[in-house]
Amino acid sequence: MKKKIMNEDICNMKIKALMLVLCIIILQGCGDTSTQYKLLASIQSTNQHIIVENGDVFVWENAKITINDEYTYETEYVPRGKTSVPYSLFTNAGGEVYQPGLLKVRNVEIIVPKFDGEKDAVFSW
Amino acid sequence: MSVQKKYKLSFAITFVLVVLLSSLWVTSIPTSGFLNAEKETIGFKFGYIRPFEGNTNLEGFYNNIKDTTYFAGADRLTENSTGMNLSNFYPIYDDSSSSLSFNEKYTYLPYDMTGKYGRSVYAIDYGNAKMLFLRGDLFKNEEESIYQEDWLRSIVEASDQLYNIVFINEMPQSTNIWDVMDELSINLVITENELYSPKSIVEQEPADWATAQSENWDVWNLNSNPNIQALLIDAVGSQLSVTALNSSGEPFDQMKQDLSSYQYDxxxxxxxxxxxxxxxxxxxxxxxxxxxxxxxxxxxxxxxxxxxxxxxxxxxxxxxxxxxxxxxxxxxxxxxxxxxxxxxxxxxxxxxxxxxxxxxxxxxxxxxxxxxxxxxxxxxxxxxxxxxxxxxxxxxxxxxxxxxxxxxxxxxxxxxxxxxxxxxxxxxxxxxxxxxxxxxxxxxxxxxxxxxxxxxxxxxx
Missing domain, CATH: 2.60.120.260 (Galactose-binding domain-like)
Structure with a gap:
């Protein structure tokens, strides 16, 4: 009888330990272990332009804006405030220009390399 | 109880909703953009009737010049208008009446704005215009001339109207008056026989357009065409046109001004x-x-x-x-x-x-x-x-x-x-x-x- 009770205690402890490990794993998933800064930005679009708002107190230098993981546009400066970029300036690796009539903007990524001199800063939409 | 009777109210509400929503099929609902109420453009229409011999039928002109409520003209045009309502007529003093009888005849005019000449020299605001009614005879005397010019200056400088239009029975020979007109940015001077405009704002010239005695001004000789019996002054925003009309109110010549450059400091x-x-x-x-x-x-x-x-x-x-x-x-x-x-x-x-x-x-x-x-x-x-x-x-x-x-x-x-x-x-x-x-x-x-x-x-x- 005593042995049975001891086995149940051990079983309960195992379950608690497993629950604890699971919680730790879940909580770790919520944290940001990224080595990148996040840009303060917002995106709007028209049928011919994408409007990027730099909400940071810094000017983004050598920024790379990518649409749909494929079409990119690089610019020396994105000043504070809103900047309008025509889709015609976005090209893919094959040199093809982004066609807003055929393709929808599914996602936008902005990368500012070495934002603080070391780490990149990113924005994903 | 049948289903129709049981759900009578529900059917009725559904029917009304369907009718209301069906209007969406024929309506273009704006899906983007914004609605902006258009600003009202200020303007005015004002008539000027020339004094023709034997032609004093003011009512005839009133009827022939469409969409125009107020008119100016020489005092003598109203000589034979006994019993007629003159309240939409702004007379220009022309020596045909004494100052006293002029005051008594036009009781609706502002009284003694100058502090000296009763109702014979006055100003009114109409639309975005200041209409200034002067007396040509006063310019023959230097003291009276200065007095009238000073009054004119005080009125125009205190005004924020875009248009400053002077009516006078005849322009004095003195060149000083043109300096005053330039100084005050007067944009139109109308006499019995001429119409004067600063050169710089003339957009369209009428026939018989010439340089006036002052180099900054041009003149339209209204006597050059005997058909010119009235003028219609029509302003919309900073665009003003003066159309020459015959006695039937038909247009046949026009002068246009653009006062864009006049409306700022x-x-x-x-x-x-x-x-x-x-x-x-x-x-x-x-x-x-x-x-x-x-x-x-x-x-x-x-x-x-x-x-x-x-x-x-x-x-x-x-x-x-x-x-x-x-x-x-x-x-x-x-x-x-x-x-x-x-x-x-x-x-x-x-x-x-x-x-x-x-x-x-x-x-x-x-x-x-x-x-x-x-x-x-x-x-x-x-x-x-x-x-x-x-x-x-x-x-x-x-x-x-x-x-x-x-x-x-x-x-x-x-x-x-x-x-x-x-x-x-x-x-x-x-x-x-x-x-x-x-x-x-x-x-x-x-x-x-x-x-x-x-x-x-x-x-x-």
Missing amino acids: ENIVANALIPIQSLWRYHQGSDEIKSTIPEGYDITGENPITSRYQIPADDWRSREYDDSNWKLGKGPFGYMKEQIPLTINQKLPMLNDTVTYYFRKTFNMQDDPSQLSKLFLYMTFEDGYVAYLNGEEISRDGMKVGLVTHNTLAQPNETYLYVEKDITNHKDKLKVGQNTITVEVHRSHPKSSNFIFDLSLTYTF
């Missing part, structure tokens, strides 16, 4: 290094047009540069920049969906690859800039701009501080027309001789339906 045209509506070089913003960042310039704008700086000659803002391949046009520039009281002289195409136009203007400064007490910009813009004098920034509005590129959007703004910007603290950037002012004007949205730019640079000692 007179400082804009006085001592102007760059007058409004000047010729400018312009070009759309582009990566191909070089724009450098001066050493020590904080691109975030947090720490504005306080020291003087120079930009290279190939920077578009430089005095030395070669703009010979840029287009040439006369301000104001732009395109406006919204109605404004200003005529755009150089229409610009809407841009797709940029939101900015660049403008350059070179001018000469002959006086010593250090002697200037004030330096002003008068800016017409929408939505934002940054202005530079000889390559250094002197003014910005509607734009965030710091670096701007040709793709930078302005903050949404209303249309500003010749708004004053005091840039006296930048007078040290002026040089004796050739100077260049450059301006970049930005839209607030790549699809903005309004864009406008003009500028005046003025100074006072």
Whole structure:
């Protein structure tokens, strides 16, 4: 009888330990272990332009804006405030220009390399 | 109980909803954009009836000149109008009545505005016009002449009306009166036989148009055509037309004025290094047009540069920049969906690859800039701009501080027309001789339906 009770205690402890490990794993998933800064930005679009708002107190230098993981546009400066970029300036690796009539903007990524001199800063939409 | 009876109310509500919603099929619901109430354009219509021998049928004219309620004309036109309601007639004193009988006949006129001449000299406001009724006979006496001119000056200077129209039975021979007309920006003088207009605002000349005795004025001899029996003065915004009518009210000749340049502070045209509506070089913003960042310039704008700086000659803002391949046009520039009281002289195409136009203007400064007490910009813009004098920034509005590129959007703004910007603290950037002012004007949205730019640079000692 005593042995049975001891086995149940051990079983309960195992379950608690497993629950604890699971919680730790879940909580770790919520944290940001990224080595990148996040840009303060917002995106709007028209049928011919994408409007990027730099909400940071810094000017983004050598920024790379990518649409749909494929079409990119690089610019020396994105000043504070809103900047309008025509889709015609976005090209893919094959040199093809982004066609807003055929393709929808599914996602936008902005990368500012070495934002603080070391780490990149990113924005994903 | 049948289903129909049981759910009678539900069926009725559903039916009403279906009827209401069905209207959506035939309605174009706006899915984008915004509705903007159009500003009402101020204007007026005013008739002038010429004194013809034997023709005193005022009522006939009233009926023939459509959509016009108020008329001016010589006092003697009402000689045979006993019993007629004259309250929409503004008489011009012509010596046919004594001052006393004139006062008694036109009791609806303002009394003794001059403090001396009863109702015979007076002014009324109508629409955006100040109508000034003077007496030609008073100009024959120097003292009376000065008195009437001083009264005229006091009335016009206290008025903020765009149009100042003088009615007088005859113009005096003295040239002084024309100096007063120039000084007060009178835009129209109508006598029994002539119509006078400043040359600078004439858009369309009628037949028999000639230079008046004053070099700044032109004259329309109304006696040149016996059919001219009335004039219809019609103003909309800053555009005024005077149409000659025959006795049946049919038009057959016309003179037009554009008072865009009259409606702003007179400082804009006085001592102007760059007058409004000047010729400018312009070009759309582009990566191909070089724009450098001066050493020590904080691109975030947090720490504005306080020291003087120079930009290279190939920077578009430089005095030395070669703009010979840029287009040439006369301000104001732009395109406006919204109605404004200003005529755009150089229409610009809407841009797709940029939101900015660049403008350059070179001018000469002959006086010593250090002697200037004030330096002003008068800016017409929408939505934002940054202005530079000889390559250094002197003014910005509607734009965030710091670096701007040709793709930078302005903050949404209303249309500003010749708004004053005091840039006296930048007078040290002026040089004796050739100077260049450059301006970049930005839209607030790549699809903005309004864009406008003009500028005046003025100074006072």
